[in-house]
Amino acid sequence: MSTPMARQYWKLKNMVGDDILLAFRLGDFYEFFFEDAYKVSDALGIVLTSREFGKGNRVPMAGIPHHALDSRLKTLIDRGYKVAICEQVEDPKKAKGLVQRDIVKIYTPGTYADDEQIEHTWLLSIEDRGNDIAYYLIDATTLDFISFVLPVSIPLQDIVGYIMPYQPKEILISSKEVGLPLVSALANHLKATVTRWDEGDNALERARSYIAYVNRTEKEEIVFENKEDIDYMMVDSSAIKALELVINSRDGGRSGTLLEVLDKTQTPMGRRSLFHRILRPYTNLEKINKSLDRIEKFINEPILLENIHSNLKGIKDLKRISKKLSTGSIKLSDLQVLRVSLEKVVDINSLLENSPLVGEWSMEKAQTVLEFIARYLPDEPSEDVKGGFIIADGVDEEVDKLRDFIKEANKWLVAYESRLRDETGIHKLRIKYNDAFGYYIEVPRAQAKKMKIEGFIRKQTLVNYERFTNEKLAQFETKIKEVWQRLEERQKQIYSEFLEKLKEMSHDIDTIAEEIASLDVTVSLALVALHGGWVRPRLGNKDHILIRDGRHPVVEYFIGRENFIPNDTYLTKTRPLALLTGPNMAGKSTYLRQVGIIVLLAHMGSFVPAKDASIPIITKMFARVGATDDIAFGKSTFMVEMSEVAKILKEADGSSLVLLDEIGRGTSTYDGISVAWATIEELISRGENTPFTIMSTHYLELADFARDNERIQLLKVDVIERDGEVVFLHKVVSGVSDNSYGLEVARLAGIPEHVIRNAEKVFNKLLERTETSETENKVPKRKVVQIKPLPLFGDESDG
Amino acid sequence: MGSVRKLSPDIIKQIAAGEVIERPASAVKELIENAIDAGATDIQVYIKSGGKEYIKVVDDGSGILRDDVPLIFEKHTTSKIYEPEDLHSIITLGFRGEALHAIAYAARRVVLTTKHADEDVGSRAVVEDGKLKDISMVSRTDGTTIEVFDLFQRLPARRKFLKSIGYETRKIVDVLFRYVFAYPEKTFSLYVDGKPKIKILGKEPKDFYYAYTKRKPEDVNILSAENDANISGNMWLFFDSMNYQPFTFISINGRPVVSGSIYALVKAIIRDRFGAEIPPSVVLWLWLPPHVIDPNIHPAKLEVDIKDKTLVKHLLLSMLREERTVSVSFNDISYQTKDGVKNPTGNISNDNTAIDGKKTSPSRISSVIKMFSPSEEQKQVEKGDYQEIPQIIDVIDNTFVVYRYKGQIKIADQHALMEGILFSILWEHKDKYIQSLTIPWHYEVRNPEEVVEKLSMLGFESTVLSENTVAVRAVPSVLSLRIWNRELMGQLIADIDTSTLSKDKIADVACKLSIKAGDKPSQQFLQTLVKIGEEYPEYRYDPHGRPAVIVLDTPLLEKLFKRK
Known part of the structure; x- marks a missing residue:
């Protein structure tokens, strides 16, 4: 036989299904039953116990105390679970029979962000549209979204490449997308949960209804904000990976990325905005110059810059708070946070008003909202509504009157206590209150005899005291409890009116959040530029990329600026392609990457690490640098590279930048050289539509073919060989490298000496064989020399 | 009987090293002086554990030629048996090279990388246990970097006398600020345990004041004067009625002065002129010909006695008597309007500032342009037009x-x-x-x-x-x-x-x-x-x-x- 509670449980559990854990509120605990209990016990390491459920049944149970919910929840979510929270929705004391319960919120990996979290949590909603597939990335807590539409023909690793930087935790699909191989590939790569949801006509609508469902709100409440700019530079997925913009190539984490080096933001909104700015740089000259102007102004006012930077620290996640406000899930503590943050915004605003940056960011509304909040909320409110002090004095007549009454009543109580002392002659007589007994008169046991006066009723005897009451006190108690009750009701009423009105201001709060985000990003970029000695790039020329003494900001951050050799870059419409030769580990990849990063930074509206830079508007960037093949996708290195080249040949145009490292490897020499050369010829034959291109290769034959071509620049990384010692100078200069130092690197890596000696012999034999060929580039006979290991490894040097 | 026993060379070395380098702050001072002598304009100092564990000084000066590298670690005197008198001369000479030798001797390990502008590749030298181990080629930019690991590891007696990390760090911070104020046209920065502690991001006097006190001054006076005895001086006065600890930094002929009667003189004159309530903070640069100074140089401190105080006193008084403040810039050009409106800033520009933009940063470029044209007619640098x-x-x-x-x-x-x-x-x-x-x-x-x-x-x-x-x-x-x-x-x-x-x-x-x-x-x-x-x-x-x-x-x- 089942009990009412069991029935209630099953009703709710059936609503959410097997996939979602149900946290059932029982007293001070959230309890999980049956299968849920096993899962939770395992995931959280808590004891599996049991309870009677229904008549005569013991069922498995595991529970967490209600105050530990937040931290436990995070652990469960991280494991990929979804959790539905079921609360008691009426006051247990007032309930007749079973307390009413309802599911108040469902937490899922793709829609949940805890209070401490700064970065986005993305939900990925996918829609199969036949010829192409639409991908929507949605942050359920800030309601930002980003979309991609990619053709079905695009390789899997490209799709992963586009989505990877966002690292969505949950993938939403409808029955149409079930079975698509890309879904499981994405889920595996991203370690994301897959959720099937069919309510909604398209992927965006589905996401909307899903989020409404988990938040237990109406769909109308969910209004997405498009985070997209119409015009932004298309940075292709391999470029995002190759340039290590937001994830590094080692462990997919943040360390060693451009984001890390640029990030001096102090607010969550700023951090997220910086993330977007990196992945979607501007192509609008006005926008870029506006950002550069602001940074320049800040650089000329370093003290102001530092002040604003430290003031930004006090501002919390206004965006998320604003969303909580509109969906009705805002807590009192959030309001306090909002208030403190707004105070900081007002401070910042006045700093800016008296500076050359006046008017750049409009945050005047902050004052209005702040005043509104300050009027209603006291400076230090109680923890929750029951505490009694939620609404400030002077807001509502009735509340003020009730409070006055309570003040007077307390005064009366004190006076009465005094009177009683006189009357009874007991000096130690006290009137006290507790929740269990209400008001009582307390006297020391020894003197209790004197209380044998009319009207005093003994209520409780303790070791040292006796407690009494009398009619007057009882009346007082009744009356004052009425007043408390009324005060609480009235405050609750006003509080919800207040919240309603504040909700109307949520749009203003959103605006403030956006402005602060923009300011935060500008301040961050200005600080980096100021500390690093970066310069303002000049954008807008039509026909060349010029970088003087350019540096790779991440590498120089780690090895020290004094150890980083700066290099120049000069590509023009008449000479758009540069071919770079030289040994590995000598700086070729770093050079390619720094060109990409500097061009990207310029389009972000940031200063750049160089002595000077003149850059045209680039609308597409392609990069394939370093060995980033995904054998996991079932393709070989060469195949992957050829797909990349195919894409570039198709999509690159005169305002694109193409960076290709080690073109033509992964297959036999002649095949590689032929394809590489044909690709080069094709690109330079396109005249005005030739993209700005830098290619590195170890095929010296390519340099041979390129020698007399006026459209190709020959570059090499300089090496010094002296007294049997070889040093890579990391300097890129004109010319062709004559040695790839492969054998030296092999010896350095630990290949045994006798093997190296043998390699030397083989090399020289091969040389004799090709000596008869007509290549001008004579590769000299080899005597393997010593390369000193880079002192950066295995040394105690700092950084 | 009992002839003076000769001290063994090792012990003398130890004593000499300990005398020249008392504490990490002295090592830092010596390394900074080396950098300045090499013409550096940007000097960075990194320390860990108050300098006891790690010190690194990075400069962009001229660098050291490969052939000179072994020499700089050696003493300037030849190796011979040391008499006690030689000990005395070691202490008083205070040659730059002495310091590096002493540091290399006292520390567990010293790594130097350097590149001279005339050479195409840099050099890297490692000194371990007091001996030069290895010199190799290395690629790096022009300048010198010196890393010192565990400074007093080889002088346990000296190591015992060191105080807490906090104390030693403070001492190093003091050293840095002395040089910051002696050479405002150079860029100094200090990083303690990886975090920036001193970093002056602007070039105006108020930026220096802010770096030292974290406050903005209410008013800044920039003064100068010259005497016919070939004595001249420049002064910054910072007025800040809420700063209860006004500071004074003095340098003479380009070298910071830590103590001496000059301080009493300056403080007395300031007090007389401005009252004893809350006197302004003072930064003073004095240029005095040799006959006025009586050097009493101790390798660790610079104490300077001024023979003829009255000359200096008159100079200071005439500086303070100026009715209008005069802007001072450090390469002989300053800026003043005829109708007496004072130029609020004294723009300081780098010695190496050139018009073609070499060796300048964004803020420095704007100060160069300011100097060559009156502010109303200042041409806007056109964006996108690079000529x-x-x-x-x-x-x-x-x-x-x-x-x-x-x-x-x-x-x-x-x-x-x-x-x-x-x-x-x-x-x-x-x-x-x-x-x-x-x-x-x-x-x-x-x-x-x-x-x-x-x-x-x-x-x-x-x-x-x-x-x-x-x-x-x-x-x-x-x-x-x-x-x-x-x-x-x-x-x-x-x-x-x-x-x-x-x-x-x-x-x-x-x-x-x-x-x-x-x-x-x-x-x-x-x-x-x-x-x-x-x-x-x-x-x-x-x-x-x-x-x-x-x-x-x-x-x-x-x-x-x-x-x-």
């Missing part, structure tokens, strides 16, 4: 300067251009602004009062120093010191000393003082000349009204090629 500076293409026959500016090719007659500029400035007073000289120029003349008056009519400010000397204190601001100098000034004065001023006379003088056709001045001279010509087109006509600059535009070329 806002005239680029000299060639000089024909050492007479005609061919240059490109804003997309046009122009040719200037160098003599006519300079003549035109000089004439316009001297006679027609096209310039509204004058610049003060940090150290005035003195000349012997026959009629000082007359000369002063005539100079004032020409736009110069000068005073009578004695019955036959005048001191020129300020020149018209466009006469940048790249095309005008002490000699030319002298010639001008000599010329007008005994003759009346007239338009013809001035035209004559302008012609005489200008460079002639066939002269070969420096690139910077020509660059400046051409730049002034571009910024003030009205100067480009010689006294006879002929143009000094022509534009090679299409109409002219068509005419020359007889197309029309």
Whole structure:
């Protein structure tokens, strides 16, 4: 036989299904039953116990105390679970029979962000549209979204490449997308949960209804904000990976990325905005110059810059708070946070008003909202509504009157206590209150005899005291409890009116959040530029990329600026392609990457690490640098590279930048050289539509073919060989490298000496064989020399 | 009996090392001095655990030649048996090299990387247990980096005397600030356990004040003065009524002074002038000739005794007596308006600032531009047009300067251009602004009062120093010191000393003082000349009204090629 509670449980559990854990509120605990209990016990390491459920049944149970919910929840979510929270929705004391319960919120990996979290949590909603597939990335807590539409023909690793930087935790699909191989590939790569949801006509609508469902709100409440700019530079997925913009190539984490080096933001909104700015740089000259102007102004006012930077620290996640406000899930503590943050915004605003940056960011509304909040909320409110002090004095007549009454009543109580002392002659007589007994008169046991006066009723005897009451006190108690009750009701009423009105201001709060985000990003970029000695790039020329003494900001951050050799870059419409030769580990990849990063930074509206830079508007960037093949996708290195080249040949145009490292490897020499050369010829034959291109290769034959071509620049990384010692100078200069130092690197890596000696012999034999060929580039006979290991490894040097 | 027993060389070394380098802060000081001697403009210091565990000093100075590397770790004296007297000389010599040797001896490990501008590759040297282990080639930029690991590991006695990490760190911070204020034109930074502790991001006096106190001063006075005994000084005064611990930094002849009677003197004078309530903070630079200083140099401290205090006292008093504050800049050019409005900032620019933009950063570029043109006419640097500076293409026959500016090719007659500029400035007073000289120029003349008056009519400010000397204190601001100098000034004065001023006379003088056709001045001279010509087109006509600059535009070329 089942009990009412069991029935209630099953009703709710059936609503959410097997996939979602149900946290059932029982007293001070959230309890999980049956299968849920096993899962939770395992995931959280808590004891599996049991309870009677229904008549005569013991069922498995595991529970967490209600105050530990937040931290436990995070652990469960991280494991990929979804959790539905079921609360008691009426006051247990007032309930007749079973307390009413309802599911108040469902937490899922793709829609949940805890209070401490700064970065986005993305939900990925996918829609199969036949010829192409639409991908929507949605942050359920800030309601930002980003979309991609990619053709079905695009390789899997490209799709992963586009989505990877966002690292969505949950993938939403409808029955149409079930079975698509890309879904499981994405889920595996991203370690994301897959959720099937069919309510909604398209992927965006589905996401909307899903989020409404988990938040237990109406769909109308969910209004997405498009985070997209119409015009932004298309940075292709391999470029995002190759340039290590937001994830590094080692462990997919943040360390060693451009984001890390640029990030001096102090607010969550700023951090997220910086993330977007990196992945979607501007192509609008006005926008870029506006950002550069602001940074320049800040650089000329370093003290102001530092002040604003430290003031930004006090501002919390206004965006998320604003969303909580509109969906009705805002807590009192959030309001306090909002208030403190707004105070900081007002401070910042006045700093800016008296500076050359006046008017750049409009945050005047902050004052209005702040005043509104300050009027209603006291400076230090109680923890929750029951505490009694939620609404400030002077807001509502009735509340003020009730409070006055309570003040007077307390005064009366004190006076009465005094009177009683006189009357009874007991000096130690006290009137006290507790929740269990209400008001009582307390006297020391020894003197209790004197209380044998009319009207005093003994209520409780303790070791040292006796407690009494009398009619007057009882009346007082009744009356004052009425007043408390009324005060609480009235405050609750006003509080919800207040919240309603504040909700109307949520749009203003959103605006403030956006402005602060923009300011935060500008301040961050200005600080980096100021500390690093970066310069303002000049954008807008039509026909060349010029970088003087350019540096790779991440590498120089780690090895020290004094150890980083700066290099120049000069590509023009008449000479758009540069071919770079030289040994590995000598700086070729770093050079390619720094060109990409500097061009990207310029389009972000940031200063750049160089002595000077003149850059045209680039609308597409392609990069394939370093060995980033995904054998996991079932393709070989060469195949992957050829797909990349195919894409570039198709999509690159005169305002694109193409960076290709080690073109033509992964297959036999002649095949590689032929394809590489044909690709080069094709690109330079396109005249005005030739993209700005830098290619590195170890095929010296390519340099041979390129020698007399006026459209190709020959570059090499300089090496010094002296007294049997070889040093890579990391300097890129004109010319062709004559040695790839492969054998030296092999010896350095630990290949045994006798093997190296043998390699030397083989090399020289091969040389004799090709000596008869007509290549001008004579590769000299080899005597393997010593390369000193880079002192950066295995040394105690700092950084 | 009992002859003086010779101390073993090792022990002497130890003592000497301990004497020269008392604590991490002394090592840092020595390394900074090395960097300054190498001409560095950017010096970074990194420390861990108060410098006891790790010290790194990075500079962008001239670097060390590969062949010199082994030498710098050795003592300057040859290796011989040390007598106690030698010990004394080791302590008092205070040669730069002594310090590095002492550091290398005392520390567990020292790593030096350096690159000299004349060499194509850098060198890396490792010293371990006091011995030079290895020198190899390394790629790096020009300059020197020294890392010191576990400074006193090999001198346990000295190590015991070190205090807490906090104390040693504070001492290093003090050292840094002494140099920051002695060399404001250089960039210093300090990182403690990876975090920036000192980093001055601006170039104005208030930025320095902020770096030291984290406060903004209510007012800043920038003062200077010169005495006829060849003593001169510059001073910054910071007024901040809420700063209860005003500071004083003094440097003499470029070296920071830590203690000595000069401090008492300065403090007394300031107190007298401003009252004892909350006196201003003071940064003072004094330049004194050798006979005024009595050096008592201890390798760890610099104490300077001033023999003739009264001279210095008078100098300070005259500095403080200035009715108007005078802006001071550290390469001889400063900036003041004739009607007495004070220039609120003293722009400090790097010694190496050049017009072609070398070795400048964004904020420095704007201060260079500020210096060469009055603020109202300051041209906006055009964005996207990267030829806002005239680029000299060639000089024909050492007479005609061919240059490109804003997309046009122009040719200037160098003599006519300079003549035109000089004439316009001297006679027609096209310039509204004058610049003060940090150290005035003195000349012997026959009629000082007359000369002063005539100079004032020409736009110069000068005073009578004695019955036959005048001191020129300020020149018209466009006469940048790249095309005008002490000699030319002298010639001008000599010329007008005994003759009346007239338009013809001035035209004559302008012609005489200008460079002639066939002269070969420096690139910077020509660059400046051409730049002034571009910024003030009205100067480009010689006294006879002929143009000094022509534009090679299409109409002219068509005419020359007889197309029309």
